[in-house]
Amino acid sequence: DDVPPDDFGAAAKRLQPELxxxxxxxxxxxxxxxxxxxxxxxxxDGSFLWRGDVRLFLALIALAEDRLNAEHDARVGGxxxxxxxxDSVPFYSSxxxxxFGELMKQTEILINQSVNVGQRIxxxxxxxxxxxASTFEDGMALYERxxxxxxxxxxxxxxxxxxxxxxxxxxxxxxxxxxxDAETPLLLQSSRxxx
Numbered sequence: 001d002d003v004p005p006d007d008f009g010a011a012a013k014r015l016q017p018e019l020x021x022x023x024x025x026x027x028x029x030x031x032x033x034x035x036x037x038x039x040x041x042x043x044x045d046g047s048f049l050w051r052g053d054v055r056l057f058l059a060l061i062a063l064a065e066d067r068l069n070a071e072h073d074a075r076v077g078g079x080x081x082x083x084x085x086x087d088s089v090p091f092y093s094s095x096x097x098x099x100f101g102e103l104m105k106q107t108e109i110l111i112n113q114s115v116n117v118g119q120r121i122x123x124x125x126x127x128x129x130x131x132x133a134s135t136f137e138d139g140m141a142l143y144e145r146x147x148x149x150x151x152x153x154x155x156x157x158x159x160x161x162x163x164x165x166x167x168x169x170x171x172x173x174x175x176x177x178x179x180x181d182a183e184t185p186l187l188l189q190s191s192r193x194x195x
Contacts, residue, residue, distance in 0.1 A: 006035055009043030020064035024050040031089060038089050039134050046132075048093045055097035062100045066129035070146070073129060080128045080151035085139035085173065087159040091191075092132065103127055136161035136169045143177055150184050153177060157190040 009021040023044050025031045031038035031047050038047050046063070048056060073079035084099070086092045107127045111120045128151050133139040136159065143150060153174065161169040174186045 004034070005044055006042040009041070009045075013043050018068065020045045020060075020067070022060055022064075023047040024056075026050055028089065039087055047089055049090050051093070053094075053097055055101060056093065059096040059100045063096065063130060063132065066131065070129050070131060074146055074149040077126060079126055079149065081142070081146045081149050082128050082130050082151050083139065083142045083146070083153045084130060084132045085134070085136075085153070085155045085159060085170065086132070087134040087156065091156075096130070096132075099130060103130070134159060136166065136173050139173055140176065152185040152187065154187045154189065157188060157192065 005023045012019055012021050021044055023031070023034070023041060023046070025038075025047065026049070028038060028049070031041075031049075034041050034047075036042055041047055045067075046060075048060065050056065070079075070081065074081065082099075082103075084092070084095075086095070104127070107123065111123050131142045131146070133142050139153075139155065143153065155170040155174055157170040158165065158167045159169050160166065161172065166172070170188055170190075174188060177184065177186060
């Protein structure tokens with residue numbers, strides 16, 4: 001409590017600029033009290049709610065690795081990307097461990113079907129990467145950046161667009177993507193039953 005997370009993040013980034021720095025909080029009040037909280041905390045790469053699920057740590061490691069390796073892995077290895085656009089900290093703090101768990105499970109199924117050791121190693125490295133955004137602009141930038149390597153887009157309905165909470169930002173984002181690409185699977189998810 002004696003060092004604010006943004007100050008800690010700034011100090012860590014000075015020592016090692018590429019080092020991912022995440023904040024874990026016990027409740028949303030803690031995150032909302034931080035400058036820029038809960039999403040845009042300066043010098044912090046992501047904020048999450050800790051609910052005692054140890055799989056969150058594995059998801060954070062995988063998310064950080066995916067972010068660091070995505071450009072190279074897509075270009076050199078043709079690795080596919082799952083893009084998640086979500087700004088609800090409680091939702092993605094629970095969702096990411098499940099998503100990564102399922103990706104690992106499916107990857108292991110493919111590995112077990114491999115003929116030799118070399119194929120098994122290659123398939124483990126070619127697991128789809130998860131790229132996460134919390135705004136319309138960031139989500140669109142990820143889609144444009146990875147283009148043909150996008151495996152699917154998973155999208156909330158409501159999140160910031162042009163700096164303002166937009167109740168239909170997800171519909172607009174998926175509409176832009178669908179206009180460019182009729183093949184990429186798109187998933188719209190919402191806690192509201194209207195959609």
